[in-house]
Amino acid sequence: MKIAFLGPHASFTQLAAAQLFPDEELLPQVNILDCFIAVENGSVDMAVVPLENSIEGTVSMTLDYLYKTPDIKIMAEAVMPIAHHLMVHPHCVVEKIEKIYSHPQALAQSFHFLDTNYRNVIKQDYSSTAAAAKHVSENPDRNLAAVANTFAANLYNLKIIERNIQDFEQNHTRFIVISKQSHDYSHKNLTLLGKKSGLLITLPEDHAGGLHQVLSVFAWRKMNLSKIESRTLKTGLGKYFFFINVVGKWESTVQYNALEELKTLQIKVDFLGNYSEFLLNS
Amino acid sequence: MKIAFLGPHASFTQLAAAQLFPDEELLPQVNILDCFIAVENGSVDMAVVPLENSIEGTVSMTLDYLYKTPDIKIMAEAVMPIAHHLMVHPHCVVEKIEKIYSHPQALAQSFHFLDTNYRNVIKQDYSSTAAAAKHVSENPDRNLAAVANTFAANLYNLKIIERNIQDFEQNHTRFIVISKQSHDYSHKNLTLLGKKSGLLITLPEDHAGGLHQVLSVFAWRKMNLSKIESRTLKTGLGKYFFFINVVGKWESTVQYNALEELKTLQIKVDFLGNYSEFLLNS
Numbered sequence: 001m002k003i004a005f006l007g008p009h010a011s012f013t014q015l016a017a018a019q020l021f022p023d024e025e026l027l028p029q030v031n032i033l034d035c036f037i038a039v040e041n042g043s044v045d046m047a048v049v050p051l052e053n054s055i056e057g058t059v060s061m062t063l064d065y066l067y068k069t070p071d072i073k074i075m076a077e078a079v080m081p082i083a084h085h086l087m088v089h090p091h092c093v094v095e096k097i098e099k100i101y102s103h104p105q106a107l108a109q110s111f112h113f114l115d116t117n118y119r120n121v122i123k124q125d126y127s128s129t130a131a132a133a134k135h136v137s138e139n140p141d142r143n144l145a146a147v148a149n150t151f152a153a154n155l156y157n158l159k160i161i162e163r164n165i166q167d168f169e170q171n172h173t174r175f176i177v178i179s180k181q182s183h184d185y186s187h188k189n190l191t192l193l194g195k196k197s198g199l200l201i202t203l204p205e206d207h208a209g210g211l212h213q214v215l216s217v218f219a220w221r222k223m224n225l226s227k228i229e230s231r232t233l234k235t236g237l238g239k240y241f242f243f244i245n246v247v248g249k250w251e252s253t254v255q256y257n258a259l260e261e262l263k264t265l266q267i268k269v270d271f272l273g274n275y276s277e278f279l280l281n282s
Numbered sequence: 283m284k285i286a287f288l289g290p291h292a293s294f295t296q297l298a299a300a301q302l303f304p305d306e307e308l309l310p311q312v313n314i315l316d317c318f319i320a321v322e323n324g325s326v327d328m329a330v331v332p333l334e335n336s337i338e339g340t341v342s343m344t345l346d347y348l349y350k351t352p353d354i355k356i357m358a359e360a361v362m363p364i365a366h367h368l369m370v371h372p373h374c375v376v377e378k379i380e381k382i383y384s385h386p387q388a389l390a391q392s393f394h395f396l397d398t399n400y401r402n403v404i405k406q407d408y409s410s411t412a413a414a415a416k417h418v419s420e421n422p423d424r425n426l427a428a429v430a431n432t433f434a435a436n437l438y439n440l441k442i443i444e445r446n447i448q449d450f451e452q453n454h455t456r457f458i459v460i461s462k463q464s465h466d467y468s469h470k471n472l473t474l475l476g477k478k479s480g481l482l483i484t485l486p487e488d489h490a491g492g493l494h495q496v497l498s499v500f501a502w503r504k505m506n507l508s509k510i511e512s513r514t515l516k517t518g519l520g521k522y523f524f525f526i527n528v529v530g531k532w533e534s535t536v537q538y539n540a541l542e543e544l545k546t547l548q549i550k551v552d553f554l555g556n557y558s559e560f561l562l563n564s
Contacts, residue, residue: 031390053342058387060335104409105340108313125409127386209501211510212494219491226522228493230510240508 004029004038004047010130010152011056016080016175017048018151019280020187032058036065039072039178046075046183052174053082055105056128062176063231063243066272067200074198074272075177075185082171083282084110084147087133087158089140094161099124101132102147110147113165121145133158149282175280182273191279195249196226198272201262202241211242217261218246221254250274286311286320286329292412292434293338298362298457299330300433301562302469314340318347321354321460328357328465334456335364337387338410344458345513345525348554349482356480356554357459357467364453365564366392366429369415369440371422376443381406383414384429392429395447403427415440431564457562464555473561477531478508480554483544484523493524499543500528503536532556 005017007028017026027044029035035047050059066072084106088094100107100118104125107114114123126132129148136146137156146158153160176198177185203210211230218225227245250256262269287299289310299308309326311317317329332341348354366388370376382389382400386407389396396405408414411430418428419438428440435442458480459467485492493512500507509527532538544551 031387031393033390053340055340058335058337105313108315111313125413127407127409131407209497209504209506211507212497212501215491215494215497219494222491224491225493225512227514228510228512228524230507232509242510 001025001046002027002044004035004044006032006035006049006054006056008128008130010133010149010155011128012054012080012082012149012173013048013050013056013175015149015151015282016078016173016280019190020048020076020078020177020278021046032061033065036069036072036178039180040069042180045181046177046179048175048177050173051077051176053171054173055103055109060231063229066178066243067231067241067270070270071180072178073180073182074275075179075183076187076275077196077277078175078177078190078280079193079277080173080175080280081282082109082166082173083149083164084129084166085150085153085160086110086145086147086162086165087136087153087160088143088145089136090157090159091140092143092145092159096143097121097145098143100145100147101126101135103127103129103132106147109167109171110165112167113162114147117162130155186276187278193277193279194247195274196277197246197250197255197274199244199246199259200241200270200272201244202268204266204268213265214242214262214267217258217265221258223255223258224248283307283328284309284326286317286326288314288317288331288336288338290410290412292415292431292437293410294336294362294364294431294455295330295332295338295457297431297433297564298360298455298562301472302330302358302360302459302560303328314343315347318351318354318460321462322351324462327463328459328461330457330459332455333359333458335453336455337385337391342513345511348460348525349513349523349552352552353462354460355462355464356557357461357465358469358557359478359559360457360459360472360562361475361559362455362457362562363564364391364448364455365431365446366411366448367432367435367442368392368395368427368429368444368447369418369435369442370425370427371418372439372441373422374425374427374441378425379403379427380425382427382429383408383417385409385411385414388429391449391453392447394449395444396429399444412437468558469560475559475561476529477556478559479528479530479532479537479556481526481528481541482523482552482554483526484550486548486550495547496524496544496549499540499547503540505537505540506530
């Protein structure tokens, strides 16, 4: 199978895609829209894109494109703790590091460590953590370092000299696997966190309590929500859609009846699937 | 007054801050956390940070820091349409442009224009649109171009040769003004879109229908929501808080009674303020 992912090579999304699809062909895309287009026109079977907290893409785009392409569904979700490592070329003299390269947000997320241990070393913004690692690998004669992930270290043959330099432990990124077909995605080597459903809900008009009415449908069935996010359709105007995650496996007709009830209330529902959530390694 | 903003110089956030605070001292910060710290420790009076759709910061961080710093409130919100312009040094021979620099997401957002008009020109990722503009200004002898905003063009004396090259018209970024004191922020020269309130709501436990109960409090009072977003507190665990916007001016006791009712339901509410929403120029 061909799997698109939000690039560049050695991005955090590739780190996720490589764990989700270890034996498939991975194809980097320059942005989230291109991942959706590749799935839409059939040039790939699936794509891996960030859903929450990525430093690589404006992830609200992911919700917007899910809304705009109703034939694209979610096959799986994956959570990855964010881990930044300090890496150098094997020839580097660590005591003489003169510059540290990374994406501005990765440098910011490692600020405390870098400020304590490399205060007088120049920190240089780069377009991505992966590109920073590549730049370090291409300049073995200078004493440069990059803040990037393990995948970048392996790809560019860099040596990790300090692991987990990020300031906060709880930071993580969520990814989804999108597809036009309903592949039954499962993975025997990854930790399964649970099942969930994804829904896109559009209210018939912007009236007070509209969302409350939607949630009533789930509440009396004791269907628990784990995520809810509203997205505006136009600047300054009162048109919204909502992305909702409902916890658990949908095995009885109770859950599917909820969708029917929403439809009778004139509420537009795009059911994105009932899928597994996996824990990835950082 | 001193106003912190998410930098670097000539970032989109500075473009917003300069319109909101034309006569104040603007101080760039390297990340969203530093904006919050500057407000918290009193080294600035207010800060401007992105709330939605920024290409410069992971804006979910803004919600997380609002949650972690309960004494920081919202003074105002501002919406800015995203506009990318193609700019060069005044000495540049436009027909001979050899490279176009910008943030990867700005290049992606201008893909259609660049592919149609500059297909054979190298597109080079840069850490920010502002840094790309600075690089072009520092290399007048080469024929370089940058995709950036009007503020960057003015700051670095670049000539805009093509305006509004972004692919989608409806893209916009939202910013908030944060402060520890309750300044009464108003601005006579900006278009006022309306009033809204911001609330952070934490449920006592992760039970089915908890959010539904919260929304009931607003629904029967005909208080309309314009934004709702859940944020996980820990990876994989069922602890959440919600950021909610309620539309309109809070002038009667009805609205404030809603907050009292939430508290009696053992629901933790951080009222971030009732503030104005402004429309900015791109």
